Amino acid sequence: MELHWHGEADPNADRAWLIRHLVFETGKGLVAGQWGAGKTFGVLDMSGSVMTGEPFAGRKVMRTGGVLFIAPEGAFEIPVRLRGVVEGKLRGASMARAAAGGSPIDPDNLPFVWIEECPPLTKAGSLDRLIATAKTAAAEMDRRFGVPIVLVVIDTVAAGAGFEDENSASETQKVMDAMGALSRETGAFVLGVDHFGKVSETGTRGSSAKEAAADVVLAMLATRSEAGEISNTRMAVRKVRGARSGYEIPYNLEVVTLGVDQDDEPVTTCIVTWQTQAEQAPQPTKAKERWPQSLRVFRTALSTVLIDDGKDAWPFGSEGPKVLAARVSALRDEFCRAYPVSGETAEKQADAKRKGFARALKAAMDRGLIATREIGGVDHVWQVPDGQE
Structure with a gap:
């Protein structure tokens, strides 16, 4: 392992x-969000930007090159969606x-290559x-276009991970470590597309270790009616390690017609059009935060079990x-599935989870966030609405 000494590095050097x-030059990150909010459209828009140097969401592209898109989920949609980016954005930019x-x-003829499978990242x-595979793609990318691969996309992490238990912190860490190793070996940023959980407020689905290990977390958000209609689409910058975060960039999903099919029906797809003039700055922290960060796992478990x-x-x-x-x-069962612990034996791990649940339950009750009562001989719990604690 290489040693790095203070005083030998340039203290004025900017982040790459x-x-x-x-998005950093190298590292690992997530684009997460609700279904229908346009996650894949967003990462294909980013791909178009890094291939051509066109701005992404109003931000300057600092390094251009090729894209390797790993698509174990929905690969059949890539050609038509990429064509939408070309016809809806890149052809006009070229002119x-x-x-x-x-x-x-x-x-x-863009420096874009994809594969339709991903070996399960949790497996040896x-x-x-x-x-x-990535190095083979990089060599051919250099031969064809004379550029390196600068972005690797995995769409989706859930489909490519091979999780036995998506709430397992150890399995999740294996996947994030694999993404980091892939970045180091390719010199590209590795971006995983992921789903939100059942409750969007709790963030990316599965273990909280996923977002904790990421260098960048972007969230594609939307308001969805019961009929499935999407509105208020925006990208939240949830995390950029060491840089500003906590703000949103609105966007629209614009329908693009690409032609007609064999039945003379229109072939359509969507592109992302960014509304950067309406970008929302970080909001000040509210004077009263009801749910502290320490109760995030408990709150997620409560939201899930109430559903x-x-x-x-x-x-x-x-x-x-x-x-x-x-x-x-x-x-208790849902909390214990999601709560990461360490321990030499299964008995010690179970005991740590039991104690963690007891602490979280007491803390939530002390804060007036939940209430409990025996109903029909069985202890029940519910969430106390704002203003009623």
């Missing part, structure tokens, strides 16, 4: 960026650049296979208020 103040005397872009030997196990209940009789309550035992 792929996209200034948003504008040529008119201004800039370096040419060939929108019909998979990382070596993936690195070998899966919750039922309408009248804990104080028919004259009292109706609440959505779940069994405390179900909450």
Whole structure:
């Protein structure tokens, strides 16, 4: 391992960026979000930017090159969606650049390559296979285009990981470590596309170790009606290690018609159009934060169990208020599945999880965040609404 000494590095050297103040030149990150919010459209838009040097979400691209897209989920959509980026954005950018005397872009021959499978990253030997494939792609990218691969996308992490238990912190750490190793071996930034959990407020699905290990976390958010209609689309910059975060960049999903099919029906896809003039700055921290960071796992478990196990209940009789309550035992089980612990034996790990749940339950009750009561001989729990604690 190489030793780095203080005083020998340039103290004025800037961070190395792929996209200034948003994505590092190397490292690992996540683009997560709800279904229908345009996660893959967003990463394909980013791909178009790093291949051509066009700005991404109003940010300057600092390093251009090729893209390796690993698509174990939805690979059949890549050609038409990439064509949408070309016709909806890059062809016009190419014409504008040529008119201004800039370096040419060939929108019909981009440095973009994809594979339709991903060896399960939690399994032995998979990382070596993936690195070998990436190096083969990089050599051919250099031969064809004379550029390095600067961005590797895995869409989606869940499909490529091979999780036995997605809530396992150790399995999640294996996947994030594999993404980091792939970045080091290729010299590219590795970006995983991931889903949010059942409750969008709790962030990326699975173990909290996922976002904790990432250098960058971007979230594609939207408001979705019960009918599935999408509105208020925006990208939240949840985390950029060592840089500004906590703000949102609005965008629209614009429909692009690419032609007609054999039945003369229009072939359409979407592109992302960024509304950078409406970018929202970080909001000041509210004076009163009801749920502290230390209760994040507990809050996620509570939200999940209220969806899966919750039922309408009248804990104080028919004259009292109706609440959505779940069994405390179900909450305990969900919390223990998601709560990362270390221990030499399974018995010690189980004991640590039990104590962690007891502490979290007491802390939530002391803060007035939850209430508990025996209903029908079984202990139940529910969340106390704002203003009623």
